Amino acid sequence: MENSRFGAFLRSRRMDSFFSTSSEKRVVDNPNVSIKDESERGSKMGVFVDDDDGWVPVIISWIRIVTCFVSMMITTFIWALIMLVLIPWPYERIRQGNIYGHVTGRMLMWILGNPIKIEGAEYSNKKAIYISNHASPIDIFLIMWLTPTGTVGIAKKEIIWYPLFGQLYVLANHLRIDRSNPMAAIESMKKAAHAVVKNNLSLIIFPEGTRSKNGRLLPFKKGFVHLALQTGLPIVPMVLTGTHLAWRKGSLHVRPAPLTVKYLPPITTQNWTLSNIDDYVKMLHNLYAQNLPKSQTPLPSKTE
Numbered sequence: 140m141e142n143s144r145f146g147a148f149l150r151s152r153r154m155d156s157f158f159s160t161s162s163e164k165r166v167v168d169n170p171n172v173s174i175k176d177e178s179e180r181g182s183k184m185g186v187f188v189d190d191d192d193g194w195v196p197v198i199i200s201w202i203r204i205v206t207c208f209v210s211m212m213i214t215t216f217i218w219a220l221i222m223l224v225l226i227p228w229p230y231e232r233i234r235q236g237n238i239y240g241h242v243t244g245r246m247l248m249w250i251l252g253n254p255i256k257i258e259g260a261e262y263s264n265k266k267a268i269y270i271s272n273h274a275s276p277i278d279i280f281l282i283m284w285l286t287p288t289g290t291v292g293i294a295k296k297e298i299i300w301y302p303l304f305g306q307l308y309v310l311a312n313h314l315r316i317d318r319s320n321p322m323a324a325i326e327s328m329k330k331a332a333h334a335v336v337k338n339n340l341s342l343i344i345f346p347e348g349t350r351s352k353n354g355r356l357l358p359f360k361k362g363f364v365h366l367a368l369q370t371g372l373p374i375v376p377m378v379l380t381g382t383h384l385a386w387r388k389g390s391l392h393v394r395p396a397p398l399t400v401k402y403l404p405p406i407t408t409q410n411w412t413l414s415n416i417d418d419y420v421k422m423l424h425n426l427y428a429q430n431l432p433k434s435q436t437p438l439p440s441k442t443e
Contacts, residue, residue: 200393214243215303222310236311237288244284259402267375269343274351275382290341332369354383373405378430
């Protein structure tokens, strides 16, 4: 009980002033603002007007990114030592990995300074399969901070080669899959489901399977539905908005765009059947499209 309270404290959303920044004045509330292509300079993006690439904000951004990197390396090194001590206790390593994420993810978001709004927090501490759209490195920081203690992630096997962080990921007993080998990936999913059920864990996964280049929602893979069928866990969608504006693809300039994390109510999966997998994937994808701003919804296909 004490551990869950400690984790809840680390993930507390009640310290609003902790994340308040003067950049809030850049939010545009006018619903009639036009949405232009994200590559255009001066883009409104529906809610955010800031494309200042002057040298002062760029230098400030670089300082923040370097501070994030150094801070993350320090916490990663500390928790790597803790994980080595806990090698005989796999579940304790998972719990410590989550605590590392709560501390590090929250710290990194504080350093970046983006104003953050969190909705549906009452759904954020359940045993479930958490899914999230993915359009920015900031998504990783938010997921680290906001997923509950007792949650394991699923990542590509190559993550082990990321300096320090990849090794800590493996030490924390999180799961990896070989996406280049479909049969091996399916077997990894089965093992993941077995481990989740056996140890009463939650899961976090990006159903798109990769990061969106422009913030728009990509098609969903079927892996998260297979995991739901095998574990019987409900699915809790986490809808992230604004992160692609704060840290754009291929850029080292972090902008003060406001961010929103919205937890949707859990979706029961106990009565799901294998024959309807495509329907479940489409249902969840449509649910995301309904809850994302227009600038992040999928573009209509050419066949429509």
